[in-house]
Amino acid sequence: MPVLERDPWRLQYFEHVPCPEHVVIPTDDPDCWLLSPAHRWIYDKLKVAETQALSAGPHGVMPASFPVFSKPVTNLKGMGIGSRVIRSAAEMEHGYAPGHMWMPLLEGEHVSTDCAVENGRVAWLRHATGLAWDGGMFRYWTIHAQAFPGLAAHLAGWVDAHMAGYTGMMNFETIGGTIIEAHLRFADQWCDLYGAGWVEALVRLYAEGRWTFDDSARRDGFSMPLFAHHGHGFAHPPAAVQTEIRTMPGVKSLQVTFHEGKPPQDHAMPPGGFRLAVINATSLDAARAARRRLAAAFDPRLVLSQD
Template sequence: MPVLERDPWRLQYFEHVPCPEHVLIPVDDPDCWLLFPDRRWIYDKLKVAETQGLACGPHGVPPDSYPVFSKPIVNLKGMGLGSRAIGSAAEMDHSYQPGHMWMPLLEGDHVSTDCAVREGLICWIRHATGVAAADGMFRHWTIHAAPFPELEEKLSGWVKRHMRGYTGMMNFETIGGTIIEAHLRFADQWCDLYGQGWVQAVVGLYDKGHWEFADGQRRNGFSVPLFAVHGRRYSHPPPGLQAELRAMPEVQSLQITFHEDKPPEDHPMPPGGFRLAVINATDLGAAMAARRRLAAAYPPDLILTPA
């Protein structure tokens, strides 16, 4: 299997793709840290902010003005955990935390971007945006077929300046065109929505250093989660129902995103809810319909986003 995938519900995207044994493709940041020791600086969010000329510093160094955004400098599991806005010097003193940093409180669109990089140059790129719900949850994500020209120009320039010689996948999180996180991997939640042959192209990039992917028939894609309340132990839906949902028109995949034999509190989940599943589709209405049918397999008082 070509990808070092830790989540069994995402093996479906990679397990049938041929790959040479020597090729290792990470999709989790701890694996990226181990595989690319000379690129570990990219997980230092203070360093990433400095490369863009942003006002920033570690806790203990006071900002010149407020509000600011505070977050861990390095956090390979749950990159956003512990993040918050801070509105004053008094609040900063009260919120002091070793290993945290501050930077400007940004405004604008929050975009997740996957790109293929060959010898320090972006050769393929695609963007996703999410509709946020409460407490870290999302209603759905849209994987856009259309380009984002201004953002692509900024990211291409940054990669050219700072990733010289790198070949592989990258993911960026940006707000208003400013990079807030960078990763030496792609987002594996919706990679099936990039089109047939995309995973094979990724294998070729890591194996031969070439990017070959026919990307002329892009469609918008949608990734829709189903959340339930915390504090309960859940069972997987019946296999027959899973097969029925996967066979629905426009539905590309169904991920049941939890382990039945693992305590609920040991799953990394947003504070607002426990994610039961993710449905990927090329039509938002179809994804929502599949989510409603899946939600009906659970007691309605436990479901947070059934509609």
């Protein structure tokens, strides 16, 4: 299967879709960086800021005003590692970190957008927003059926201006319509919620360089995690329980998002909690019902209450 998927719980989306052996579809940023040398510059967040004429600079260059948002210039592992708000010049001096940058502290809606790009032009896109919780966690993500016309136009213009010759998937994170991160991949956590035939269209894009997908039946989807307290080891739920959850009304998929044989501290997780699983569903009620059933398979003293 030529889809490069490092998380085995997401292979379920791709393993039954034929794909030519010579085609390689990345889902992880380190692979994207290796496979796209002409466009890997987008992982330089300082350059991405400069393409939008934002006030930004590396640590060592003092911002003209505060607060600012500080983060690594390049971070291929995600999860917000090393990011924080800096509120004064003294804090900036004390928190100096080589390889980090600052940019404006943005306000507005935080949106994740997947785009299919055909020869430097956006051919399809879909937006998702998360309901933030504590410690870098999200209660759930909504994968919207509705269009975001202003944001879509901004992203299409940016791709047209900066991604000449690129064909493949892209993911953008924006706050208030400003790009904060760009990736040469899609968000593989919820691609099953994009509709029947989407993975086949993905394969066609990489195999033939063209995007064809009937998106007329799109509907809202929901991606809901289950978190537990850090500092504990966990076993996967019994196979019968997993099958039961996957067949519940409205449930599209269940991802058990940790490795049983790997120490908990070696998983990349948000500081607020250890993610046990993700449930994708076509309604919030269906997602919540499935999460409650899944939570019952773990020690209730360790599971974080999210309802």
